[in-house]
Structure formats: C-alpha cells, structure tokens
Amino acid sequence: MAITINRRDKTKTDRTSKVHKDWYKLDLSAIVYPTLQRRDFSSVYRLSVLLKEEINPEMLQRAVNLTMPRFPTYKAAIRKGVFWRYLEPNDRPGPFVQEDVKNPCQPMYFKANNRYLVRIYYYRNRIALEAHHSLGDGTGGMCVLQTLTATYLRLKGHTEIENGGFVLDILETPDPVELEDAYMKYANAKVCPPRPGEKTYRVRGTKEPFYTLNIIDGIMSVTEVMKVAKSYNATITEYLNAVLLYALMQKQESEWHLKLRPVKIAMPVNLRRFFPSKTLRNFITMIYPGIDPRLGEYTFEEIVTQVHNYMRYYLNEKLLRGDITTNAETQRNPFIRVVPLFIKDLVVRQFYTKIQDKNSSAGLTNMGALKVPETMKPYIERFDIYMGQPFSTRTNCAIASFEDILTINFASSIAETDVERLFFRKLVQDGIHVKIESNR
Numbered sequence: 001m002a003i004t005i006n007r008r009d010k011t012k013t014d015r016t017s018k019v020h021k022d023w024y025k026l027d028l029s030a031i032v033y034p035t036l037q038r039r040d041f042s043s044v045y046r047l048s049v050l051l052k053e054e055i056n057p058e059m060l061q062r063a064v065n066l067t068m069p070r071f072p073t074y075k076a077a078i079r080k081g082v083f084w085r086y087l088e089p090n091d092r093p094g095p096f097v098q099e100d101v102k103n104p105c106q107p108m109y110f111k112a113n114n115r116y117l118v119r120i121y122y123y124r125n126r127i128a129l130e131a132h133h134s135l136g137d138g139t140g141g142m143c144v145l146q147t148l149t150a151t152y153l154r155l156k157g158h159t160e161i162e163n164g165g166f167v168l169d170i171l172e173t174p175d176p177v178e179l180e181d182a183y184m185k186y187a188n189a190k191v192c193p194p195r196p197g198e199k200t201y202r203v204r205g206t207k208e209p210f211y212t213l214n215i216i217d218g219i220m221s222v223t224e225v226m227k228v229a230k231s232y233n234a235t236i237t238e239y240l241n242a243v244l245l246y247a248l249m250q251k252q253e254s255e256w257h258l259k260l261r262p263v264k265i266a267m268p269v270n271l272r273r274f275f276p277s278k279t280l281r282n283f284i285t286m287i288y289p290g291i292d293p294r295l296g297e298y299t300f301e302e303i304v305t306q307v308h309n310y311m312r313y314y315l316n317e318k319l320l321r322g323d324i325t326t327n328a329e330t331q332r333n334p335f336i337r338v339v340p341l342f343i344k345d346l347v348v349r350q351f352y353t354k355i356q357d358k359n360s361s362a363g364l365t366n367m368g369a370l371k372v373p374e375t376m377k378p379y380i381e382r383f384d385i386y387m388g389q390p391f392s393t394r395t396n397c398a399i400a401s402f403e404d405i406l407t408i409n410f411a412s413s414i415a416e417t418d419v420e421r422l423f424f425r426k427l428v429q430d431g432i433h434v435k436i437e438s439n440r
Contacts, residue, residue: 024073024087028183028327029282030134034078034085034110035348036391039210042107044388045138047145048121048128050381055122056156061097063152064120068095070170071144073179073281074135077115083341087135095120100128102439103213105388105411108132120148125381127152133282138367138385139270140280142166146372153379164373175278182277187328189321200290201252201261201361205393205414213389216420217437218408219382220427222369222401228430232304237366237399238311240408241265241289242304244397247422248361249293249303254418264290266360270367271324274317285323287314288360300426357391362419366399377403386411395419 026034033043068075076087092114100123108117108130117132129145146166153161163169208214222236229239248263268284277283289310291298298306313319330336336344370383382405387396395412410420424434 022088023079024076024179025181026078026085026087026134027181027279027281027283028187028324028331029137029284031084031331032348032352033133035345036352037107037110039107041389041391042105042109043133044105044108044130045133045141046104046128046130046384046386046388047138047141048126048384049145049149050384051125051127051149051153051379052381053156053379054125055127057097057099057122059155060120060122060127060152063148063155064095064097067144067148067151067170068118070147070168070172070174071140071280072174074118074131074140074144076117076135078110078117078132078134080341083338083344085134085341090115092116097122099123100126103211104128104215105130105213105386106211107389118144136281137268137270137284138365139272139283142367142370143168143280149380150373150376153376158375158379160375162373162375165371167373167376177278178280180277180279181281182271182275182279182283183324183328184331185277186271186275186321187325189318189325191322192326192329193319193322195323195326197359198262199358200264201248202358202392203248203251203361203394203414203416203419204255205412205416207393208413208415212413213439214410214412214414214417215386215439216410216417217384218410218424218427219435219437220406220408220432222404222406224432225406225427228432232301234304234308235311236406237368238307239304240366240397240399241267241364242300242307243423243426244362244364244419245289245291245303245307246298246300246426247419249291249298250422251418252293260293262290262292262294264288264360266363268365269315269320271320274315274320285320285327287311290361352391360394362394363387363390363396364399365397369401372402381405382407384409389413397423 075090077090079086079088094114095116095118097120100121117135119130121128131141143166147168150161150167225236229236245263267287269287271283289307383400383402384407385398385400386409387398390396393414395410398409427434
C-alpha cells in the first residue's frame with residue numbers, strides 16, 4: 001500500500017471532518033478517571049511495540065500526523081462543564097514524538113502538551129503509546145498503536161502491509177459505532193446486583209519519590225506457559241491469576257499482622273468478548289478473583305481451582321450485563337445528573353478512596369494473544385503493556401503475547417519487589433524459563 005503524503009493529508013482531513021462533532025460525552029468508565037486525578041497519580045496506561053529495526057523519529061512523526069485524525073476520540077481535549085466533563089476535537093499541533101523516558105506513565109495534566117491526552121515515545125526499535133484512560137481502554141489504544149505502526153512501516157517502504165484486525169484504514173471514515181458509549185447501550189438488565197465490598201490485604205511498602213515508576217518485565221514462551229497451565233487444568237489467564245494470588249498470600253503470611261485479610265485481584269474484563277460492540281472507547285468491567293486465608297491454608301492447586309471456578313461462574317453475558325447496569329444507574333439518575341460537577345468529584349473520590357480501591361490487593365490485566373496482519377508480522381518482535389501508576393501501594397500486572405513470546409509487565413511505585421520475586425519464582429519452580437528486564 002503506497003503512501004503519498006500530500007494526498008493523504010488532505011483526504012484524511014476531509015473524511016474525518018465528516019464525523020467530528022462539537023464534543024463527545026465521556027463514556028461511563030471515563031467519567032471516573034479525571035475525578036481521581038491528583039499531583040502524583042494519573043490514569044495513564046502504556047502500550048509499546050518492539051520492531052526489528054531502529055526507529056526513524058522524523059518518519060514516526062509523519063506517521064503520527066497521518067494516523068491520529070482517524071481516531072477522533074484520541075485526537076481530543078478534555079473540557080469541564082457545569083455537570084459533566086466532555087471531550088472536544090483537538091486541532092492544535094501534535095501530539096509530538098518524544099525520546100522515551102526512564103519512568104513511564106507519569107501524570108498527564110489536561111492543559112499541558114497542547115491539551116493532548118496521548119504521548120508517543122521512541123527508543124531504539126521501540127514505539128510506545130501512552131494514553132489517558134478517559135479516552136479509551138487497552139483495546140482502543142492497541143488499535144491506535146498498531147495502525148500507527150503500520151503507517152510508519154509503510155512510510156519506510158514496506159508497502160505490502162495490509163489493514164485488518166487492530167490495523168484500521170487511515171483513509172476510512174470512522175464508523176459511528178467506534179465512538180459510542182457501549183455501556184449505556186447494553187446496560188439494560190432488569191435488576192442491579194450489589195457490588196461486593198470487603199477490605200482486602202494491602203501490600204505494605206516504601207513509597208518511591210514522585211515521578212518514579214518501577215518496571216519489571218518477565219519474558220517467556222507461550223508454549224511453556226500453556227503446557228504448565230494445562231497441567232493444572234486451567235487457561236493461561238487462570239494460571240497466572242493463581243500465581244499472583246499465591247505470591248500475595250505468601251507475602252501476607254510473611255508479615256506481622258493482627259489478622260489475615262482476603263486476597264483479591266482486580267481484573268478488567270473486555271466486554272467486547274460478550275457484547276457485539278466495536279467501540280474504541282472504554283468497554284471493560286472489573287471482576288475480583290480471590291481467596292480468603294481466614295478459612296484455612298490454601299495449596300497452589302486449590303487456588304487454581306478457586307480461580308477456575310470463579311471465572312466460569314462470573315464470565316458470562318448475563319452477570320456482566322447486570323454489573324454494567326448497576327454502574328449505569330448513577331448516570332441515569334435524574335437527581336445525580338443535575339448535581340454540580342465539583343460535588344460529583346468529591347463524592348466519587350471519597351467512594352473510590354474509602355471503598356473501591358480497598359477491594360483488591362493487586363491489579364492484573366491480560367490482553368491475550370495479539371494479532372497483526374500476516375504481512376506485518378516479519379517486522380515485529382513483541383508487545384508490552386503497562387497498567388501505569390497504581391492509585392495506592394500495590395503492584396499492577398499486565399500480560400500480552402505475540403506469536404510464542406509472552407510478556408508479563410509489573411509496574412509499582414514502591415521500592416520493595418517481594419510480590420514480583422515470589423511470582424516469578426513460582427513460574428520458574430513450575431519449569432518455565434523466564435528472562436527478566438527492568439528499569440531499576
């Protein structure tokens with residue numbers, strides 16, 4: 001697919017302008033993220049791709065300029081209204097390509113960077129995309145990253161690369177369903193199930209200085225991990241959830257405590273697997289697989305069984321529909337709709353800090369096996385995903401695989417690495433070869 005810069009610049013502007021609105025209402029999840037913004041925390045996640053050739057920054061900037069108009073809810077700025085925040089099209093120059101930094105996922109201030117909530121970094125053969133969660137989830141971000149990467153490779157002369165999957169056509173007018181708030185479309189259960197709420201075990205640690213995010217990457221073979229998971233009659237996701245719960249349980253047992261607490265993992269579920277949506281905005285909900293050491297001692301095999309049964313029970317369209325309906329009720333409530341934004345912010349922040357954030361001991365997300373067009377595969381080595389700065393003293397874990405390479409990316413803002421060490425030790429004990437990389 002050949003690229004003529006001048007023609008594309010004009011064509012993409014003409015076509016994407018047809019779908020530009022004056023503003024975009026924040027989706028149901030996105031409403032929360034700006035509310036939690038503070039000096040040392042911002043809901044920023046990071047996706048990166050390692051290519052097999054060094055990055056040309058000038059050409060990458062050209063690719064950014066060509067690609068971003070295809071994603072109007074990412075080429076946007078956040079604004080504050082009287083009752084709600086919203087996104088508006090951002091026609092300022094940018095976002096600008098930057099050389100990568102040691103500590104990624106730093107707070108993203110809404111008025112900085114020409115108001116863009118997206119950053120593009122490069123380092124050697126790596127392209128990294130950081131995005132604020134108010135724009136979309138990892139699926140939307142992966143579409144932006146893969147489309148950008150395909151455009152860059154075509155500019156480099158690899159014109160055989162096709163569109164497909166996460167790689168979208170930058171000449172194509174965005175489909176309106178890509179921009180929809182899918183929560184409100186499918187939040188139509190006839191009952192609103194209550195949310196579980198019990199204080200869980202929290203990792204104690206030494207908070208790192210401001211602007212420090214500790215990264216530990218584990219790189220391994222998908223084939224090896226799958227073989228071990230099958231030996232426990234589990235999927236890769238179930239097995240790795242169990243390993244993290246096992247590490248957290250061991251960490252709690254090694255500490256002085258007045259009493260044991262439940263150990264739970266906050267795990268985002270991609271709702272596109274259960275509802276026919278093509279939205280590039282947020283469309284996830286949280287589930288909380290866990291164990292309760294107060295009931296007795298758990299073997300690792302028992303933890304795997306517990307996680308396996310939990311997943312089988314909760315991961316279905318009906319229970320997930322009920323969950324998003326519960327979340328949607330607050331936005332539909334006519335009284336809450338007319339409450340001024342500063343009061344909404346205060347209430348949501350207090351609820352999240354006092355209740356929601358205490359529901360889990362760690363975070364884990366698995367984007368699964370990432371696919372690219374066959375013609376693009378020869379140029380890609382692997383993908384990495386980071387959930388970003390934890391809201392409190394805990395670790396976040398993100399998993400993705402490409403071909404036979406599986407990466408497990410830990411991110412935390414505390415100095416201690418006990419949980420990560422126990423996690424990778426268990427993998428090695430199970431016969432999995434692990435290569436460790438870190439920014440420490």
